[in-house]
Amino acid sequence: MDSFSTVIRAASHEQHVEAETSTFMSDLLGGRLGVDAYARYTEQLWFVYEALESQTEGLAADPVAGPFVQPELFRLAALERDLEHLRGPDWRAGVSALPATRAYAERVRECAERWPAGYVAHHYTRYLGDLSGGQIIRDKAEKTWGFERKGDGVRFYVFEEIGNPAAFKRGYRERLDEVRADDLEKQRIVAECKRAFALNTGVFRALGEEFPLSA
Numbered sequence: 001m002d003s004f005s006t007v008i009r010a011a012s013h014e015q016h017v018e019a020e021t022s023t024f025m026s027d028l029l030g031g032r033l034g035v036d037a038y039a040r041y042t043e044q045l046w047f048v049y050e051a052l053e054s055q056t057e058g059l060a061a062d063p064v065a066g067p068f069v070q071p072e073l074f075r076l077a078a079l080e081r082d083l084e085h086l087r088g089p090d091w092r093a094g095v096s097a098l099p100a101t102r103a104y105a106e107r108v109r110e111c112a113e114r115w116p117a118g119y120v121a122h123h124y125t126r127y128l129g130d131l132s133g134g135q136i137i138r139d140k141a142e143k144t145w146g147f148e149r150k151g152d153g154v155r156f157y158v159f160e161e162i163g164n165p166a167a168f169k170r171g172y173r174e175r176l177d178e179v180r181a182d183d184l185e186k187q188r189i190v191a192e193c194k195r196a197f198a199l200n201t202g203v204f205r206a207l208g209e210e211f212p213l214s215a
């Protein structure tokens with residue numbers, strides 16, 4: 001039987017391709033969008049990570065979600081530095097969540113408050129993705145908009161406290177394989193992961209509508 005980390009990866013593979021090739025992501029990675037689109041995207045991430053990271057104290061003690069709550073992953077402080085750089089010191093007054101982002105953040109919050117195993121699905125979908133494809137986005141952002149390498153503007157993608165991302169991801173997959181859930185609950189986690197990907201795609205769709213290419 002496949003390990004749980006293999007199952008969850010395989011189950012979300014198709015949606016991963018969909019997210020990667022979404023119009024907004026393709027335009028972003030293709031260097032066709034302005035820095036305002038990148039800033040707007042970063043704002044949306046702020047709402048999502050605010051939901052992911054504001055309940056971690058309680059979750060750290062949970063037998064299912066606890067092993068995943070690792071401060072070296074936390075992204076909120078890095079996002080705030082990026083937003084200050086992108087939008088200026090008053091960035092807080094100007095940020096707003098798109099309806100798709102609000103729906104995503106609400107679902108994360110709901111899981112964080114009521115269903116720790118569901119929270120694991122959201123945790124996996126974001127952090128393992130940021131540690132992987134996030135590095136491709138960082139590289140492109142630095143080149144397209146001239147941010148200092150691993151500096152302000154792209155700190156979200158820089159995991160200062162994780163020296164070896166490949167080893168970290170291996171450890172993460174081991175924790176997934178050992179998750180304290182029975183088979184039915186594991187199926188529910190996989191379903192929630194697919195929901196998490198769909199919520200991400202929804203945000204990309206909305207951003208694509210807000211930043212259409214004039215060509």
Ligand code: HEM
Nearest residue numbers: 009019020025029124125126128129132133134136197200
């Ligand atoms: C253009 C955008 C993206 C690119 C270029 C990209 C690229 C990648 C790459 C190369 C990997 C392979 C990691 C490995 O084998 O260790 C990966 C893994 C992953 N990505 Fe993405 N990705 C993108 C967007 C996303 C998005 C939007 C999400 C979800 C929010 C996501 C979630 C994940 C997850 C969860 C994994 C880990 C899969 C696993 O090994 O279990 N990615 N990504």
